Amino acid sequence: MTAVHPPSGRRTGRKRGSYAKTEQKRRLILEAAFEVFSQDGYRSGSLRDIADRVQMSEAGLLHHFPNKSALLAAVLEHRDQRTADFFEPEGPGDARTGLIGILRLTAYNSSVPGIVELYCTLSAEATAPAHPAHDYFVRRYEWIRGTVTSIFEALRDQGDLVAGVEPASAARSTIGLFDGLQVQWLLDREAVDMVGELRAHLSRLVNFEVPAVE
Amino acid sequence: MTAVHPPSGRRTGRKRGSYAKTEQKRRLILEAAFEVFSQDGYRSGSLRDIADRVQMSEAGLLHHFPNKSALLAAVLEHRDQRTADFFEPEGPGDARTGLIGILRLTAYNSSVPGIVELYCTLSAEATAPAHPAHDYFVRRYEWIRGTVTSIFEALRDQGDLVAGVEPASAARSTIGLFDGLQVQWLLDREAVDMVGELRAHLSRLVNFEVPAVE
Known part of the structure; x- marks a missing residue:
């Protein structure tokens, strides 16, 4: 479709x-x-x-x-237009703000559980090739993997990435963690701090202190 | 229920x-x-x-x-009885085999996409409190977080955990990544190597080389 x-x-x-x-x-x-x-x-x-x-x-x-x-x-x-806004670097050449964008998007999601539930359910259902939103989600993940890979590539180029971390792999795992934490959080909001877990994950990938976001 | x-x-x-x-x-x-x-x-x-x-x-x-x-x-x-078998340490005191169990379970899942799709869709739907499987999934995640936390605690106790990594947090992120990678993989199996990504993640949490599994 x-x-x-x-x-x-x-x-x-x-x-x-x-x-x-x-x-x-x-x-x-x-x-x-x-x-x-x-x-x-x-x-x-x-x-x-x-x-x-x-x-x-x-x-x-x-x-x-x-x-x-x-x-x-x-x-x-x-909605993706809104998502894209979170990834937009605040200034040219500042790849670090890309990571902060991921955390800001996570913090935003923590305030809209209904949307997160909708997204989780749909993306899972849409893994079936016959689902009407299948092609949309395939393209969406290609786009988001590309966007996040670019952030990690820029970080690598400016010496901010931990040695041995591969940008495309860092993107896949960051997106995977982002998605997977949502299910745990929806099931038990007290047990899971999505922003905290993502920040800890990103901190293991980069050489600088990842700032906390509100 | x-x-x-x-x-x-x-x-x-x-x-x-x-x-x-x-x-x-x-x-x-x-x-x-x-x-x-x-x-x-x-x-x-x-x-x-x-x-x-x-x-x-x-x-x-x-x-x-x-x-x-x-x-x-x-x-x-x-099915959870089967899942539990993957986490069973092979010998007493060998917490490292617990991590290998996670990778083995991931490798097994890579061979049964239909089951993974069923699980992803259901767990997402079941985040709605009114869903008939809601309580089951809440309890299941409590159980699995407890099981994986115990593995990381044992690794910490034997000096295998990277300094600063908190066992409960390591469990939440490992489970989150495990779940989130499945959606990406179901949408595009060529683009995502679930076992490889999880192994890279675990390697950032521990002080030893996480073995490859088949």
Whole structure:
């Protein structure tokens, strides 16, 4: 499947004003769908509830997204823009802020358990090749592995990486730990400090003291 | 919920021969259910298919396990006995074999993607408190964290742990990495070597060379 569906305005070649309106509507639907899926889960979350929140009919909603799984994929891509912001280095050449971004994203996730639950469940389900979000997750992991590998490569180039640590491997294990801690944390929030564990992990990979984040 | 349901023979107070027969039947059902859930997933796997494999009616099967989620919980507990075998130290006082057990379990999992997929999906879904397997997974993670913490404590006591590594934290991160790598691996088996990544992780925690496993 293609995860991003172009807004219908593009397909039908409407005028600019109509296109902007379609884009705005589409964004409102994504925000509402995100709230509903986070609260109720993907399977239980209803299209009718999402449509109600944006004062549309279900048929109107399906004009923008052909089905529930297309809507879900669009919600996830929409959220990825937020995820990407966490990885954006604050200044040029400062790879250390990339690591801090990972910790900040973890701290943010600790404040939104519903979203984390949605993400964990979906990513696991989507490992099945027939799942509607399978291709999305394959591409997403390629992208995130590439992004995190680049951070570790930059750290290596500036002498910040512990000798013998391979950037691509460091990326795979950091992402794996990031994901795996979420399941433990969702099951028992008192028992697991996700930020603390990730910080300890990163500290074993680099030569500088990884700062604590709020 | 209680994950383990006592066999019906116990409840009705039948004689010993009948009890043994019930136990044997129960075991056959668990093996069949495990095969079906691994192949078809939990949701798609049908009770009728499981019943067919053990030449019973669906009603007969439901005499042993009141519903699908009870059967699932019993299947998981049954499998945990196998998991526990991997952690069993080969000789007294040899904590290093505990780490090798983790790698062996990872290598075993690499040969059974259907089971890994089932486990990942279920553990993620079961983070929702209302899920029928929620309590099972909460207890399972407590058990596995305790088991792995004991291994790292024993390693610390014999001077095998890197200075500053805290056994309980090492356990949480090792289990987190173990779980998180599975999702990446299921999505792209070529991109992720689960055993290699876990071995690299463990090597950063201990003072000896962690052996490769097959």
